[in-house]
Amino acid sequence: MTEPGAKPTLRDVAQKAGVHPGTASRALNPETASKVNAATAKRVMRAAKALGYRPNPIARSLRTSRSHTIGMLIPDFTNSMFPPMVRGVDRVLSERDYTLLLADTDNNAEREERLYGALRDRQVDGLVIGTALRHHPLLTRIIADEIPFVLVNRLTDDHPTLAVVGDEVSGIRQTVAHLVGLGHRRIAYLSGPLTTTTGAGRLSAYKHALAAHDIGVAPELITECAAWTEVEGAKGLRRLLDGNEAGAFTAVMAGNDMIALGCYGVFRERGIVCPDDLSLVGFNDMPFIDHFAPPLTTVRIPNGDIGVEAANLLLDAIGSGSVTPKVVTLPVRFIVRGSTGPA
Amino acid sequence: MTEPGAKPTLRDVAQKAGVHPGTASRALNPETASKVNAATAKRVMRAAKALGYRPNPIARSLRTSRSHTIGMLIPDFTNSMFPPMVRGVDRVLSERDYTLLLADTDNNAEREERLYGALRDRQVDGLVIGTALRHHPLLTRIIADEIPFVLVNRLTDDHPTLAVVGDEVSGIRQTVAHLVGLGHRRIAYLSGPLTTTTGAGRLSAYKHALAAHDIGVAPELITECAAWTEVEGAKGLRRLLDGNEAGAFTAVMAGNDMIALGCYGVFRERGIVCPDDLSLVGFNDMPFIDHFAPPLTTVRIPNGDIGVEAANLLLDAIGSGSVTPKVVTLPVRFIVRGSTGPA
DNA sequence: ATGAAAGCGCTAACAA
């Protein structure tokens, strides 16, 4: 018997129930409980409860080489997309008795490698990855290591994978339809980095949406921002403004809300009145973006739901022992606010 | 020899280096490397590198009952205080070869118990706790379980503990000094819930700061909001406005930025012009609060630094094997923006 | 239906 006061082990439970540890193990595990006499099982359970027995997940992991643990790789925690996603993931995991190992890569490939290594060594049963680029070598390694994973919010060009994303194409389409309905024909686009699938995908959706309204794509009304930031957004808008004559466009679609935020700064800088002089639309519906002046018209991505869906998909894949690559697309919501008006 | 293709274990390394596994273990562990012949150690290291050996942390944990893992309990991940804190913690941990187990309690005591249980069962070496209330039974359990922990951003009344907080008293004092300097004498206070140390502490700091300027505390100018939310903040300001005659106060200090945000709504509702009619100050310096109209004067809490400091303190305590209760107070920064003006 | 025994991969007390 383990000395009193110490945490009880399975042996203690077995002893108290008068059975062999193996039997106690079977009785306590729902999967194998059927292989044990009902009465015996009851006795074991009672003993376990009486002793306050808690199975040691580490010992179990060592034996089964499954950790009941999921790793999550995030590029930047302070980006408002991710907290709701992490929250969604965490909620599902804790419900299904998994624990979340979280790592912030800080958008740093080397750091990402290190963190991935740590997660893999800890034998995570699966990964939720929010850092994917269109071309992303890490994914090849993860596939080689045979760890199930699901991409959130992003896709990759390299492999078919499990992924959960918002319906960005629809978001962009609704945005364009809204602007066109308001009378805009010359709609500029401030793209995010084209190295990300979101950047490339939204730009392409913008072009298609214009075409659907018989509006030609004007290359001079499109510029790529070097990052999804306020600063780069501001730079982008200045490029657009300086590279075209006044009135060359009446509306600006920003690749996301951060880029749109940069536009607010340029508006102040140059005395541009939004939406009277220029309409502006963002993407993401960041927290509190509705409080800005003017409140930003934007597209809401259901980040929490993406997290929930991703976690469920991943856990199901793990449970079934096989991953069927597929992309789950969740609906987005277009939200009209004060930053868009008649052309 | 483990079959080729499988992950190499310590035995494989030992065999390849021609030593006993015990020796290999000692050679590979920095703590014990000194107890092994330098040449032998080299040989082992080389073998390890050649095989791509990665120690199995699970096996190590089982043996040493230390997991090299830190748990973090957060009340609400979507609260903008926490992502930077988590980030700070994560950065330190990953540098010092620890992994972060994150759990969002959703402000739910029962859920918190469950999550704590999961973390404890996983043998976390320590905990970072962002959920503490002034009176918090969970802490008693954690102490009984002898798991080192550090409180972030909050304190508790029940026990002396390790904690890292921002210098809230100084923040409030600077706020009051600023308002008084502007000519305000009747300064209302919209307190956060007094069940939290931050709520109680800031209110008390407000009273002391007023006294320091020979301003009497007027109970009718103080109201407690039921939560740190926009909605409750709005309700609070309405109570204040409705419970006093016009002009009874010329400035409002909000318990935090969320509560201040609620005030913006009431301003619009009632046609109050800020800061002309009423000055407003928040607390926290939430992301983008400087973009609001008018930009909010507030106090910046160094959340990232708090996370970093907390993680270091905790890891040091774990390393030294003993926790010395102490409160580390980090300086805050008072930031004047457009929401405050002359009385 | 249950017991016996082995072992996941590692570390640490002890012996040599």
Add this chain to the structure above:
DNA sequence: TTGTTAGCGCTTTCAT
């Protein structure tokens, strides 16, 4: 300095 041995707590095959 190195090898031997035992065992962390659990699961699981094999007997019975």
